[in-house]
Amino acid sequence: MPFALSRRAALALPAALAVPVVRAQAPVTITVHYAQPFIFKESYDAIAEAFAKREPNIRIEWLTTPNYEEGMQLILRQAATNQLPDLSYQGFNRLRLFAERGIAQDLLPLLRAEGDPAALGYTPGILALAHFGGFQSGLAYAASNPITYYNADLVRRAGGDPDAMPTDWAGHIRLAARIKALGDGNEGMFFRWSGDDWMFSALLFGHGGRMLTKDERDIAFAGREGLESLRLIDAMVKQGGMANLSTQAAQQAFAAGKLGLFYWTTAVVRGTIQQVGSNFALRTGPMPVIDAAKGRLPTGGAAGMLTARDPAKRDAAWKFLRFSTSAEGTALMVQNTGYVPMNQIAIDDPRFLGAFYRDNPLYTAAVRQVPISIPWYAFPGANSVRVTQTMVDNIARVVEQRATPDQVLPDMAAEVRRLLPRRA
Template identity: 40%
Template structure:
């Protein structure tokens, strides 16, 4: 009997080894581990339960989308590109133009009843480049305003009448600011990857990044000037300090900043870290026009595998991550918007979650005004992003006036655009 048990155990081990050997392994690269690590690891675990024939190898994450893009471009030259990459939606053209990314149209066409799997068409469309689908949305967000209600009330404000325009924001921020007590009225996270908040300021003021043919800067306008003026005014009137992302985040969590402007991706993180320290509210991003455009961007999943078997396995993984289970996991970990209708409508998935978490609903209310998160065209896109960063930093640090920052940025980026 003991011998029979040993034989069975040995056979079981052999079968498991054979199955593991037969499994297709795909490598996956993602950025911003402070946001994505927990949900992606849980999704990988759930996916393994459903598809043990596909093994997911998570590569060391990068700091941001730009670093992920650079890693892909380097590996395209040296060899060994990741099979799946979570890229910023604003950088997709870099890989499409170089013919590195795999079109997903064929996979979608082969799916039975694709339209019944819950993928929201408008959000899926963010993965379209040059008329073809190259990415499935994993996590999309809109910029919002986070409010320390305790500081707001002390300044005489009302949580039921939050500021909707920048003049109103500056007025309230001035009242909240108390430098002697270490309280800053406001902070706008201008360092966000891909000039995300700069684009939001530009689009809400009716501006454009580039001309329709992509060969000329489009922000050398009053709307473009406003992007730098808002930053300048937040520093000079709104009590904003020149802090790093980490410093500003910790200051807000500690209750030392009244109004904080950044992506809705941080709702869950802020809620958990703030706890009972103060009452947190979220509100739409300020705008001079109620119907202005709101930037919707985030991570899209792209396939770079060249082997057909790996491509098929990669498709199964990104489809799962964008599906009801994957999107439920993602939203419960971070504050991005789900791209799957089944997850949104099912009570035990996200239906009850949104009912019980009103701060999470703010981003979704802005969806009717959503516009795409863009990248500068051409091969110098990453350099152009850095130019905008440098311009914003020079204004926040008080080294140059908004007009000079605008002129310098426009001149430098014009030289980087396709001729």
């Protein structure tokens, strides 16, 4: 299971608490790409400011894209024209594509040159999040898992107890129906199903299922776990009254106090706090339990991928990547986003985040789910993006009530199967 604690290893070398300061020999400018500036900008700015105090001769030029998908397409285009940035932070589920195409560089030799990776805070579980193509394709920068955001005021008005929320989906759906029944434009629930397969995988993994078979030769979601996941989304619509909103519209409704339960990534905790302000009493909690023994949750987020070829720029980009994923860097990332820390030392040592989590309880829901979090599945082959879109398109048929889960699942399975790499 990822994120297994390793306090003894992490604290074995006190010097590992700080990234070694090694001055660049001459001024150098590196181009660093990242996606979703509406979530990440403040964290990267804070890290760059701290990094500049250690490495004043390294300048950073930022390149951003609105989301991970556009970031992936940008890097693929630039790779074709030899115009790659020096460092790119990509979604976990797309690193495999870059590894298979030879764009990502293996980082393990660089890590090992500095010492035992675990002693630097990179435990096997953390490294596994960005290990694709048979090598270390990146270093995890930020990780998230899906949580529940809820309006405590609406919960109370609907007869619920914000301090004792239901722990299963059936209870959440019943509560959502009661919130919607309050009228006055109130919506009960919104499960962010569109955009990618991440939230669907939260239901699938929550049932103990998996996307593909272990040998990756065939799909594995076409059985009971996949069907029950689609039926759960169907129940959200039919019984919970979930409206077919865009994610942006749902965020706006929630911030305005007109949506009771919102299920999405912990990445937007900080932004949600700012949007809600004093409109209502905001709470966060875990995703409802499906299978207490086998259930897992997908780990979303981003990892830094080294792409520089010029030796001086590669060295500088590596230093920034290391700092951004160090205990100090990951603490700055957490404080400026809501993501889960990606350095075990920052998790274990209270000097980094202990006071922050004590003073900011809304950030702790995702941390409590770390023990059941597993990597976001990355589909193999050149059609991975099409696979994701195919799944989203079929889930839309359920949300829009154009087809039943029993009709959708065979279609989705057949379409995804056709897009998988052919194997002898």
